[in-house]
Amino acid sequence: MSINVINITKEYGNQKALDAVSFNIDKGEVVGFLGPNGAGKSTMMKILTTYIKATDGTAIVNDYAVSKEVLNVQKSIGYLPEHNPLYIEMYVREYLEFNAEIYKIPKAEVEKIIDKTGLSSEANKKIGALSKGFRQRVGLASALLHDPEVLILDEPTTGLDPNQLIEIRALIKNLGQSKTVLLSTHIMQEVEAICDRVIIINKGKIVLDKKLIDLKKNARQIVAVEFDSSVEEIALMQIENVEKVENTSGFVYQVSFNSEKDMRSRVFDFAHDNGLKILQLQEKNTTLEKLFIELTSEK
Numbered sequence: 001m002s003i004n005v006i007n008i009t010k011e012y013g014n015q016k017a018l019d020a021v022s023f024n025i026d027k028g029e030v031v032g033f034l035g036p037n038g039a040g041k042s043t044m045m046k047i048l049t050t051y052i053k054a055t056d057g058t059a060i061v062n063d064y065a066v067s068k069e070v071l072n073v074q075k076s077i078g079y080l081p082e083h084n085p086l087y088i089e090m091y092v093r094e095y096l097e098f099n100a101e102i103y104k105i106p107k108a109e110v111e112k113i114i115d116k117t118g119l120s121s122e123a124n125k126k127i128g129a130l131s132k133g134f135r136q137r138v139g140l141a142s143a144l145l146h147d148p149e150v151l152i153l154d155e156p157t158t159g160l161d162p163n164q165l166i167e168i169r170a171l172i173k174n175l176g177q178s179k180t181v182l183l184s185t186h187i188m189q190e191v192e193a194i195c196d197r198v199i200i201i202n203k204g205k206i207v208l209d210k211k212l213i214d215l216k217k218n219a220r221q222i223v224a225v226e227f228d229s230s231v232e233e234i235a236l237m238q239i240e241n242v243e244k245v246e247n248t249s250g251f252v253y254q255v256s257f258n259s260e261k262d263m264r265s266r267v268f269d270f271a272h273d274n275g276l277k278i279l280q281l282q283e284k285n286t287t288l289e290k291l292f293i294e295l296t297s298e299k
Contacts, residue, residue, distance in 0.1 A: 001060075001152050002027045003048065003128040010043050010204075018041045019204040021059065025197075027149070030176035032191035032261075033184040035201040036296050041184045042082055044201070045154050048182070049079045057082050062149055073141035078143030084135060088128030092119055092138055095127060096145065103146040105275075110145070118167055132159030140168070151175060153183040157190060169193050184202035188289040198288065202296040213299070215288065221257040222284040225267050228277040235274070242280040254284070 003025040010018040018040045025031050035041045038088040038140060049057055050070045059066045062076040082224045087095055096110045114123050117137045122130055136159055141150060157168055170180060175195050185191060191198055192212065200208040220243075233245045235256055241263060257263040264281060271278050 001023070002029075002062060003182065004060040005040065005044070005048075006048060006058040006060075008044065008054045008059055009020055010040070010047065010052070011055040011284050016204050018047075018054070020202070021201070021206055022028070022057075023199055023206065023209055025180055025182060027180050028176065028178070029182070029197055030181040030195045032198045034188075034191065034198060034202070034292060035184075039201045039296070040204045043155055043183075045079075045152050045182070047083075049152055050074060059187050075146070077152055078146070078148035078151045080136075080139045080151075080153045080156055082158075084139035086127050086138060087284045088136060089126065091124060091126055092130070093123045094199065095138065096141055098224055099145055113141045113144055117144070117171065118164075133161055133164045137158060137168070140171075141233055148179070150180045151182070153181065155185060156183055157185065157187070160196065165190075172194075175262075188287070188292065192288060193237050198219055200292060200295055207295045208291070212288075215291070221259055221263055223255045223257070223264055223267055224252065224280075224297035225255060225271075225280045226250075226252045226281075227271065227277040228279055231274070234273060239263075241266075251279075 001024055005021060005023050007020045009016060021044065033044070035043050046064060047054050048061055049083060050066050050073050053067060061073050064072040064076065066073050090098065090126055093110065093114065096113065100107060100110050114120055117140055119134070119137050119141060122134050127135060130138065136156065140156060143295055156172065156213055157165055160168060169190065172183065175181060195212060197211045198208065198215070228251065231253065233247060234256055236242060236245045236253060239255070241257045241259040242255055243258045246254045248254050255267065266284065267281065269280065274293055
């Protein structure tokens with residue numbers, strides 16, 4: 001097990017940024033860590049990377065306790081913080097070679113990382129002259145230099161253009177085959193494209209921890225339909241694979257199906273068989289984004 005978090009609590013005065021949070025991440029997993037601003041994502045990442053200490057609880061990274069074996073933890077992780085700290089007066093290659101010396105890594109490895117992160121065309125430029133997207137790449141290259149077993153990435157694709165997004169997503173996905181990756185992001189499509197699993201945190205507590213494949217398997221298919229007259233809900237329940245019917249207003253019904261197939265044709269068949277006209281039909285399937293909003297919105 002690469003990351004083991006047991007009842008981690010972090011308090012700032014009377015406020016709990018994290019409240020008895022627990023989760024495990026196995027080697028080779030790419031896990032999306034989601035939550036609204038202020039939910040505790042960055043706080044957890046800073047604890048796992050030894051930048052700050054927890055108020056209570058235990059965190060173990062690569063069998064090292066983050067509170068006691070700080071240097072061993074730092075050696076075994078690569079960290080890209082949300083606000084990527086770089087020496088902007090240094091050249092890209094110079095900066096990476098400087099970091100390589102700290103880790104006692106041969107300069108030849110620097111060239112490999114430059115190539116892997118798509119920085120070859122920018123290697124002889126000053127970091128201060130780079131776009132935000134390329135600065136993110138420099139930060140990611142620095143995190144990868146010492147070939148860490150665990151990557152902790154806080155908003156790794158901030159500022160990337162669509163082409164860069166595709167390249168960095170592919171890189172992170174590929175890294176996940178041999179490393180453990182924990183990444184935070186606000187972009188749901190990114191999680192669906194990169195991650196095997198998603199953890200959602202809200203107000204310092206975990207509100208969801210599931211594999212994406214299970215989320216997709218259990219996703220509800222919802223069809224909102226408006227007929228030209230009233231329909232008995234019990235009649236709609238007779239449609240194949242219907243698990244719930246709700247009359248939301250007037251002649252509008254929200255029909256939930258337990259099926260991966262597109263069930264709109266069954267609603268059309270129902271209307272035809274019962275002499276009804278469909279005035280509007282809308283698919284409202286449960287997506288990760290909708291689930292995120294549902295779990296983190298103020299109630």
